[in-house]
Amino acid sequence: QNVGVITADMIDLLSKKSFPLCMQNIHISMKQNHHLRHGSRLQYGLFLKGIGLSLEEAVKFFRTEFIKSMDVDTFDKKYSYGIRYNYGKEGKKTDYTPYGCMKIIMNNAPAAGDSHGCPFRHFDADFLKQRISTQGISKEGIDVVMKYTKGGHYQVACAKFFELTHGISDANSEVEMVIQHPNQYFEHSQKLLHG
Numbered sequence: 001q002n003v004g005v006i007t008a009d010m011i012d013l014l015s016k017k018s019f020p021l022c023m024q025n026i027h028i029s030m031k032q033n034h035h036l037r038h039g040s041r042l043q044y045g046l047f048l049k050g051i052g053l054s055l056e057e058a059v060k061f062f063r064t065e066f067i068k069s070m071d072v073d074t075f076d077k078k079y080s081y082g083i084r085y086n087y088g089k090e091g092k093k094t095d096y097t098p099y100g101c102m103k104i105i106m107n108n109a110p111a112a113g114d115s116h117g118c119p120f121r122h123f124d125a126d127f128l129k130q131r132i133s134t135q136g137i138s139k140e141g142i143d144v145v146m147k148y149t150k151g152g153h154y155q156v157a158c159a160k161f162f163e164l165t166h167g168i169s170d171a172n173s174e175v176e177m178v179i180q181h182p183n184q185y186f187e188h189s190q191k192l193l194h195g
């Protein structure tokens with residue numbers, strides 16, 4: 001693992017290049033609201049741990065954003081615990097593993113105001129289409145991703161989205177990737193970008 005290699009100030013750029021849509025969505029929501037609800041803090045916090053963000057950097061990362069909407073004391077009292085918990089430093093002291101796609105897709109569907117979940121499963125079609133239209137892929141590509149989504153093939157849609165945004169396939173080619181985990185998506189993306 002690359003613990004220590006990823007620092008808080010790198011996340012914003014990485015989110016644009018290498019995060020799957022589920023994590024990009026939580027990131028965008030956090031930047032807009034300077035806050036995240038419980039489900040997102042877990043899903044995103046564990047993902048970030050998985051890409052190699054240390055506990056200290058994770059606290060720094062969330063604190064920098066959250067204190068735009070609350071004072072530091074409130075943050076330290078209400079949110080530091082949860083971050084430490086994700087890293088196995090509080091509560092049952094379990095070293096929690098980041099959630100895989102099936103868990104994100106099947107469990108704990110987001111309610112209004114939540115930003116966790118899988119966009120391919122949980123966004124309404126218009127909103128999903130709008131979101132993927134900002135990522136520089138062709139209209140045909142967008143249509144293919146939407147077709148898989150409508151067919152209930154959420155992870156295939158995500159894999160196609162990966163291939164299109166990384167320039168490794170076009171709209172008409174067969175989907176070759178299999179996406180089972182957001183952290184796998186990230187690692188594969190970084191490998192393609194940096195060899």
Ligand code: SF4
Pocket residue numbers: 020021022023100101104105117118119120154155158179180181182185
């Ligand atoms: Fe995230 Fe998996 Fe959904 Fe892709 S398929 S957006 S990696 S939960």
